[in-house]
Amino acid sequence: MIPRTLFKPEHEEFRRMVKRFIEQEVMPHHERWESQQHVDRELWNRAGELGLLCLTIPEEYGGIGADRVYSTVLMEEQSYAGATGPGFSVHSDIVANYICNFGTGAQKRDWLPKMASGEAVGAVAMSEPGTGSDLQSITTRAEKDGDDYIINGSKIFITNGYLADIVVVVAKTGDSGEGAKDSSLILVEANRDGFSKANPLQKIGMKAQDTCELYFDNVRVPQSNLLGEVEGQGFIQLMRELSWERLIIAILSVSAARAALENTLEYTRDRKVFGQAVSSYQNSRFKLAEMKTEIEIGQVFVDRCIEEVLENRLAPEAAAAAKLWTSELLCRVVDEGLQLHGGYGYMLEYPIAKAYIDSRAGRIYGGTNEIMKELIARSL
Structure with a gap:
């Protein structure tokens, strides 16, 4: 390879x-x-x-x-x-x-x-209970009051939210009706009056990662907490960073797929069925070969995207494609790997089982894969 x-x-x-x-x-x-x-x-x-x-x-x-x-x-x-x-x-x-x-x-x-x-510990609060991937439809609002902002609203699915000391909050600060021009990024300290955290959310996977809902009830912060010093720059700031954020998901996904393959190889070489190692059967060898090939293809594309990041020229559609392809790849590899484990693949003591429940989130966070397809389609 x-x-x-x-x-x-x-x-x-x-x-x-x-x-x-x-x-x-x-x-x-x-x-x-x-x-x-x-x-x-x-x-x-x-x-x-x-x-x-x-x-x-x-x-x-x-x-x-x-x-x-x-x-x-x-x-x-x-x-x-x-x-x-x-x-x-x-x-x-x-x-x-x-x-x-x-x-x-x-x-x-x-x-x-x-x-x-x-x-x-830092967190970023984008998603809301009613908006999902549609960041232009957020309802959390920051109203000016003297030299301060007063923030009201809630955010959900916030990684690091439970332990966070500082949160970058996406909030509406304008009334133009054009979502992209009305949002700003504001720093909110976790010890502010009116700021509260729910208990970590009950997820099906990634259970050790703290993910919670955040609430803002008349949270007062100084206007000096605005990121960028000029209101209405939030969406532009988000777009500048989202390509790297999506590539992060791709990096994690292709690496997790490689780990799933290695765990499957180890298991199928040791596990005997009808007197032979599972890996010795043609179906197993072909499945493993397909997994290996797709991972290597995905790795080459992700590495090229990283090179583009280092040169400050990663295109948004390339980042979207990397996130789309590798998160789907991870789910395919884990599913095939679990199948080759047989019944033991369903047991949480085996890494492939934990990978099965942890991997599914990659197709959702960072913008759903349906959103990734839309972004790629716009570049055609």
Whole structure:
């Protein structure tokens, strides 16, 4: 198969450190985190101590100023291990980016060092109970009152929401009737009066990742919490970052598919049926060959998209295609892998079973795959 050329020796050294961290600090606790529906707060502090948070943020704000290949390494290793609990990519590669790219000097100084150290956990609040992927139809509103905003509304499906200390909130600040021109991004601290969190949502998969609903009841924040300093820039800011966010899902998906294949290969080589290894039957070999081929094809496309990110020219439709293809691929690979496990594939003690319930969300979050098809179609 085609060798990957993205990674330099320093990336591979970082990978070895990440792998040790996941083996020692994450996986021994993951089952317990699934029961409590969120990771321990101390995990964030430990990740910060080791320099695993906010990797691409400039050193002056607490990061290490690394390229996004380092972020890719961290995401891949989490995905290979099935460590779906830690919401590091949302915190480091989405929330921190919004603050770093659009925030004022004061906002960056206030929050980025705390996020890099793990002292503060970040979340982004887009989806609402009645809007789903339609971000232009949000109803959460921020009304001016003197030098403040007063925010009312609710958000749902918020990753890191339960432990969040700072939330980037998408809110309406205008009345033009044109959704794209009426939204803004506003920083809301979790200790503000009127801001509350529900208990983590009961999900069918990804149970260790804290996901909850957030409520804003006359939450007062200073207008200086506006990201970008000018109202009505929210949708533009979202669009600038969404391509990378969707590629994150693609990176996680193709890595999880590779892990599912490896787990299936190991099982089918060891498992005997009628005196032969399951992997020795032609049907098994052909299924495994198909899975391997599709994963390699997907990996090449994702790696090319990462190269485009490094050159600041990833097209939105390419990111949408990567997210669409790899999240669908992951579900196919996991389903085939589970089938080759037979009855044991339905047992949660096997990684393929957990992958089966964890993988389904990829076709929904980051914009449903139906939305991805619409975005791709618009570019035709």
